Amino acid sequence: MINNIYLTKTRCFGYTDQQLALDDNTFLSYDLVEGWVKKYNLKEDQTKDFTEALKGVRYRVHLFCSKRGWNAALRLLPSKILSFDTLGVGSNDVLSVCKGTGLTLFCGPTGSGKSTTMNTVIDSLLNSGELGVTITIEDPVEYLHHKDTIFQREVGTKVKDFKTGLVDALRANPTTIVIGEIRDAETALEALKAGLNGHRVLATLHASSIKEAISRLWAFLDEQGDELLVQSLQGIVAQHLIHIANNKKYCLYEALEVDQKVKNILNQVLDHNSQLTLNACDLRQKNRMTLVEKKQKLIINGIDENLLNCIS
Known part of the structure; x- marks a missing residue:
C-alpha cells in the first residue's frame, strides 16, 4: 500500500492523502511512488535513496515503509552549484583546508548543507585548475558536474558500495577523490589511506563540530587507523544551517586546517589517552571564529537564541 508523500526543500516533512503538486505541471502520485517501489524491488524492511528528474527538475528521493505503508520524502536539488557568497561561507576559510593532499571533512547535521559546500569547493577547484582528474562515489549523485575530467559514480547503480568505489578509484590514480559520506570504519580507513597516498580526498561526515568529527573518526578506527x-x-569544515524568519538562512561554520600544531595535539591525545583539547585558540590563531562565537554574534544582532540551540 502506498500512503504518505512528502515534498520538502529542507526536509520539513508534511502529510498528504492525495496527489501532490510539485509545480504547475508536475504531480507526485501514489502510482509514481508505487512504481519506484517496484523498480527497486523493495521489501518492507528496506529503504532506498536515489535522484529522480521530474519534468526536468531533479529531486533527491527517500523511500521507506511504515505501519501506514510506503512513504516518499523528496528534496528539491538545486539546478546549479552555488557560489560561496550565496552560501554565506568564506571562500578563503574553506579552500585553505582542502588545497593539498589528504582528507578534508565537511561536517554537520542532516540538512546543514555540507554536501552543498563540498560541491561548491569542487567547482571552485575545477575553475582554478587545481581539481585535476576526479572520481566521486556518492549515494545518490546530487549535484551534476558537467566536465569530462569528473567521473561521478553512484552507489548501488555504478558501484557496489563506498569501499569498493574507493579501491577502484585508487587504481585509476585520480588527483581528487570525493566520498558522498563516510558511514563506516572501512570507508573511513580507505579514505585516510587514499589521502596518505597523495590524493586529495573530500568527504562528508555527520558531526556537529570539529571536535565531534575527530571523535567520530576515532570511534571508527583501531590503533593503526x-x-x-x-x-x-x-x-x-563544520557547519549548521539556521532558518530564521522570511525564509532567510544563516550558515554558521568553523574551519580548521590540520597543521603541525594540531597534529601534535592529536598525537598527545593518542599517547596519553587524554581528552581532545582543540579549542577556540586553535582557530583564533588563523583569524577564524568558532561556531559558538558566531552563535553569540547572531544573538547580539537580535536572532532568537532558541533557533541556535543546536550549537553548544
Whole structure:
C-alpha cells in the first residue's frame, strides 16, 4: 500500500492523502511512488535513496515503509552549484583546508548543507585548475558536474558500495577523490589511506563540530587507523544551517586546517589517552571564529537564541 508523500526543500516533512503538486505541471502520485517501489524491488524492511528528474527538475528521493505503508520524502536539488557568497561561507576559510593532499571533512547535521559546500569547493577547484582528474562515489549523485575530467559514480547503480568505489578509484590514480559520506570504519580507513597516498580526498561526515568529527573518526578506527588519521587529515569544515524568519538562512561554520600544531595535539591525545583539547585558540590563531562565537554574534544582532540551540 502506498500512503504518505512528502515534498520538502529542507526536509520539513508534511502529510498528504492525495496527489501532490510539485509545480504547475508536475504531480507526485501514489502510482509514481508505487512504481519506484517496484523498480527497486523493495521489501518492507528496506529503504532506498536515489535522484529522480521530474519534468526536468531533479529531486533527491527517500523511500521507506511504515505501519501506514510506503512513504516518499523528496528534496528539491538545486539546478546549479552555488557560489560561496550565496552560501554565506568564506571562500578563503574553506579552500585553505582542502588545497593539498589528504582528507578534508565537511561536517554537520542532516540538512546543514555540507554536501552543498563540498560541491561548491569542487567547482571552485575545477575553475582554478587545481581539481585535476576526479572520481566521486556518492549515494545518490546530487549535484551534476558537467566536465569530462569528473567521473561521478553512484552507489548501488555504478558501484557496489563506498569501499569498493574507493579501491577502484585508487587504481585509476585520480588527483581528487570525493566520498558522498563516510558511514563506516572501512570507508573511513580507505579514505585516510587514499589521502596518505597523495590524493586529495573530500568527504562528508555527520558531526556537529570539529571536535565531534575527530571523535567520530576515532570511534571508527583501531590503533593503526588512529595514526593514519593524524598523518592524513588535512582539514575539517563544520557547519549548521539556521532558518530564521522570511525564509532567510544563516550558515554558521568553523574551519580548521590540520597543521603541525594540531597534529601534535592529536598525537598527545593518542599517547596519553587524554581528552581532545582543540579549542577556540586553535582557530583564533588563523583569524577564524568558532561556531559558538558566531552563535553569540547572531544573538547580539537580535536572532532568537532558541533557533541556535543546536550549537553548544
